Amino acid sequence: DAxxxxxxxxxxxxxxxxxxxxxxxxxxxxxxxxxRQDPGLGLRLIYYSFDVKDINKGEISDGYSVSRQAxxxxxxxxxxxxxxQTALYFCATRAGGxxxxxxxxxGTRLTVV
Amino acid sequence: xxxxxxxxxxxxxxxxxxxxLNCTYSDRGSQSFFWYRQYSGKSPxxxxxxxxxxxxxxxxxxxxxxxxxxxxxxxxRDSQPSDSATYLCAxxxxxxxxxxxxxxxxxxxxx
Numbered sequence: 001d002a003x004x005x006x007x008x009x010x011x012x013x014x015x016x017x018x019x020x021x022x023x024x025x026x027x028x029x030x031x032x033x034x035x036r037q038d039p040g041l042g043l044r045l046i047y048y049s050f051d052v053k054d055i056n057k058g059e060i061s062d063g064y065s066v067s068r069q070a071x072x073x074x075x076x077x078x079x080x081x082x083x084x085q086t087a088l089y090f091c092a093t094r095a096g097g098x099x100x101x102x103x104x105x106x107g108t109r110l111t112v113v
Numbered sequence: 114x115x116x117x118x119x120x121x122x123x124x125x126x127x128x129x130x131x132x133x134l135n136c137t138y139s140d141r142g143s144q145s146f147f148w149y150r151q152y153s154g155k156s157p158x159x160x161x162x163x164x165x166x167x168x169x170x171x172x173x174x175x176x177x178x179x180x181x182x183x184x185x186x187x188x189x190r191d192s193q194p195s196d197s198a199t200y201l202c203a204x205x206x207x208x209x210x211x212x213x214x215x216x217x218x219x220x221x222x223x224x
Contacts, residue, residue: 033212035214040121040216041216042119042201042214042215042216042217043157043201043214044214045211045212045213045214048210048211048212050210056210056211058211088154090156090157092212094212098144098145098164098205099144099145099162099164101147101159101162102147102159102203102212104156104157104158105156106155106156107154107155107156109154
């Protein structure tokens with residue numbers, strides 16, 4: 001089983017619907033991140049969390065919200081999905097400290113029609 | 114100005130050649146830097162990390178860091194077709210709180 005698991009892997013939803021992407025990890029890391037990836041734009045940070053009580057906005061948080069239900073779980077919600085939120089979404093985790101690598105989930109391909 | 118910048122490419126090199134990938138960053142407080150490889154539709158995987166000025170070698174890969182010039186590079190020796198992928202440069206910015214990625218450089222190794 002993967003250390004960082006994202007569900008669902010693929011999702012097609014309609015404009016205006018609420019959708020939640022889930023991420024769980026078994027690495028015991030306290031830091032978790034949500035990124036979206038669009039062609040030519042690289043990975044852009046949506047939200048990040050250092051523990052269940054610490055949630056921070058990234059560079060593109062508008063239209064998204066998150067919930068850190070436990071150290072191992074970090075969910076991303078689109079309250080009212082719109083077509084330009086169609087993208088590949090990645091969850092990542094890392095241990096504390098600056099010299100630690102990030103580990104990624106398999107990604108969720110979201111299409112908003 | 115983006116916090117981490119890369120040339121999007123594509124960078125094409127013949128098989129067996131050295132591929133040189135470059136990255137610049139704007140936050141002088143950045144302390145650690147990472148190179149990830151990403152195949153199309155897959156998740157990024159770590160290739161190299163570097164924290165100190167100078168070179169760090171691991172097999173066919175060498176990472177170079179120059180903090181004075183705010184410059185990070187990745188050299189791939191004896192490039193193979195399997196190295197064809199997008200290479201993402203990342204650093205911790207904002208006082209070490211955010212992991213920020215560049216847009217990635219697409220590398221194509223041609224037979």
